[in-house]
Amino acid sequence: MEPARYHNTVDGRTCESATGRWLQSVNPFTGEAWAEVPHCDAADAEQAIETAHAAFTRGPWATMSATNRGKLLRRLGDLIARDADKLAEIEVRDNGKLLAEMGAQLRYIPEWFHYYGGLADKIEGAVLPSDKPNVFTYTKREPLGVIVAITPWNSPLLLLAWKLAPALAAGNTVVVKPSEFTSCSTLALMELFAEAGFPAGVVNSVTGYGAEIGAALVEHPLVSKVAFTGGDATGAAVYATAAKNIKHVTLELGGKSPNIVFADANIDNAVKGAISGIFAASGQTCIAGSRLLVQRSVYDEVAGKVVDFARTARLGDPMAATTQVGPITTLPQRTKVLQYIDVAKAEGADCLLGGGTPTAPELTRGWFVEPTIFGGVSNAMRIAREEVFGPVLSIIPFEDDDEAATIANDTIYGLAAGIWTSDIRRAHVMADRIQAGTVWVNTYRAVSFMAPFGGYKRSGIGRESGQDAVDEYLQTKCVWINLDEEVPNPFVLR
Ligand code: NAD
Numbered sequence: 001m002e003p004a005r006y007h008n009t010v011d012g013r014t015c016e017s018a019t020g021r022w023l024q025s026v027n028p029f030t031g032e033a034w035a036e037v038p039h040c041d042a043a044d045a046e047q048a049i050e051t052a053h054a055a056f057t058r059g060p061w062a063t064m065s066a067t068n069r070g071k072l073l074r075r076l077g078d079l080i081a082r083d084a085d086k087l088a089e090i091e092v093r094d095n096g097k098l099l100a101e102m103g104a105q106l107r108y109i110p111e112w113f114h115y116y117g118g119l120a121d122k123i124e125g126a127v128l129p130s131d132k133p134n135v136f137t138y139t140k141r142e143p144l145g146v147i148v149a150i151t152p153w154n155s156p157l158l159l160l161a162w163k164l165a166p167a168l169a170a171g172n173t174v175v176v177k178p179s180e181f182t183s184c185s186t187l188a189l190m191e192l193f194a195e196a197g198f199p200a201g202v203v204n205s206v207t208g209y210g211a212e213i214g215a216a217l218v219e220h221p222l223v224s225k226v227a228f229t230g231g232d233a234t235g236a237a238v239y240a241t242a243a244k245n246i247k248h249v250t251l252e253l254g255g256k257s258p259n260i261v262f263a264d265a266n267i268d269n270a271v272k273g274a275i276s277g278i279f280a281a282s283g284q285t286c287i288a289g290s291r292l293l294v295q296r297s298v299y300d301e302v303a304g305k306v307v308d309f310a311r312t313a314r315l316g317d318p319m320a321a322t323t324q325v326g327p328i329t330t331l332p333q334r335t336k337v338l339q340y341i342d343v344a345k346a347e348g349a350d351c352l353l354g355g356g357t358p359t360a361p362e363l364t365r366g367w368f369v370e371p372t373i374f375g376g377v378s379n380a381m382r383i384a385r386e387e388v389f390g391p392v393l394s395i396i397p398f399e400d401d402d403e404a405a406t407i408a409n410d411t412i413y414g415l416a417a418g419i420w421t422s423d424i425r426r427a428h429v430m431a432d433r434i435q436a437g438t439v440w441v442n443t444y445r446a447v448s449f450m451a452p453f454g455g456y457k458r459s460g461i462g463r464e465s466g467q468d469a470v471d472e473y474l475q476t477k478c479v480w481i482n483l484d485e486e487v488p489n490p491f492v493l494r
Contacts, residue, residue, distance in 0.1 A: 012200025055201030077113030255415030259289030414456025
């Protein structure tokens with residue numbers, strides 16, 4: 001079958017790349033190219049930015065009331081809900097996520113557009129109680145300008161919604177660059193903006209390799225802000241390039257999140273939390289609870305139950321309702337995960353489950369890795385320090401609260417953490433002690449349009465979702481109005 005072709009949208013029109021080249025998108029379950037997207041270069045990036053800049057500075061978007069911006073965002077949310085099944089299927093083919101997960105995600109993504117649609121006309125300045133006579137001083141909160149939104153391959157639509165909804169609510173215009181591995185669902189989403197009534201040029205897309213066009217977008221002088229989600233090494237490069245022109249950045253980067261089980265926890269709930277923390281989306285989530293810290297007195301019980309539960313996971317076709325764990329999204333990523341498994345074995349970690357690729361014939365075409373669990377891991381091992389981004393869990397024992405907090409914080413990252421305990425005092429004290437942007441108690445992986453999300457330490461800068469996120473796309477102007485009839489003599493100091 002001929003691969004489907006998805007197009008970019010620039011200035012309200014669908015388009016190919018200037019050179020007419022295409023990039024293949026491979027289905028991770030079949031290992032075969034199923035679609036093509038434009039292979040753009042710096043010239044395409046330039047055109048998209050100039051278009052977004054023109055839409056920001058003149059035309060209907062520049063003068064549109066915040067209330068009307070909000071209406072467009074809510075209409076877009078409704079269109080996403082209408083097309084949820086179609087968008088979900090595209091992302092499953094492109095990314096290998098489970099249809100079951102994508103169905104739920106597509107029903108939830110509209111909430112971001114509804115929430116920020118509501119917030120658009122509640123962005124308010126203030127009148128200052130001035131300390132000077134006869135002066136009226138007020139603040140206005142204004143958009144930044146052209147935003148470049150760069151997303152990774154692991155959750156293209158959700159992570160894009162986290163950027164687009166607040167950026168547009170604040171009145172900015174956007175150039176979107178999805179991952180070269182998984183661009184199709186983003187390009188399908190782009191088609192909805194015109195139908196929702198957004199003026200041409202407000203949201204534009206370019207597709208291609210990060211090093212080719214990502215860098216060109218970040219460097220461009222007409223870009224005011226880069227909203228980036230991806231790995232921390234790329235994030236650091238984006239940050240350095242953005243610094244050259246003093247651009248704003250939001251960086252949502254990686255993690256090595258601790259999921260901590262105390263002996264007083266409801267153990268069966270904690271086991272379920274450990275499983276969902278690492279095996280959901282085959283471990284390809286920034287918030288993966290990849291370090292399971294277990295109090296020594298319940299270590300054997302918890303490790304045994306986690307292994308037994310993980311053993312029941314059904315690997316298979318991500319389109320099938322019965323499948324519980326899908327493939328790894330990209331071939332290089334599968335290679336990387338398998339290399340980490342080898343490193344863990346060489347470092348002396350005890351492989352309690354998995355540790356390779358499945359042998360069932362229906363799973364050999366796709367890029368699967370078995371759900372893998374290592375016991376007896378020390379926090380000094382590479383498997384406990386570096387982000388694997390796959391279905392690989394490390395179980396690390398601890399003695400008491402102090403040791404749990406020390407191990408939990410002994411990482412360059414600080415994205416998220418889980419705490420499993422039935423002691424309310426311990427829950428609060430540990431939540432204070434953990435250096436992470438999100439702490440879950442007796443649950444894991446919950447996110448919401450209203451809950452600010454982002455990293456401490458090397459996990460990033462800035463927040464997405466919630467009211468905090470709209471601030472990331474605004475700048476404050478302070479206006480001084482002199483009410484005196486006469487301007488005083490400047491040589492007479494007062
Ligand atoms: P990546 O850093 O390789 O790529 C992310 C995006 O950056 C892609 O679109 C890529 O094309 C682009 N890019 C690459 N080089 C660039 C450059 N020099 N300039 C500009 N753009 C460039 O990340 P990935 O492998 O696609 O995604 C996995 C990573 O994303 C993991 O580390 C994961 O933890 C992280 N992530 C973080 C969050 C979060 O919210 N904190 C969420 C999901 C994923």
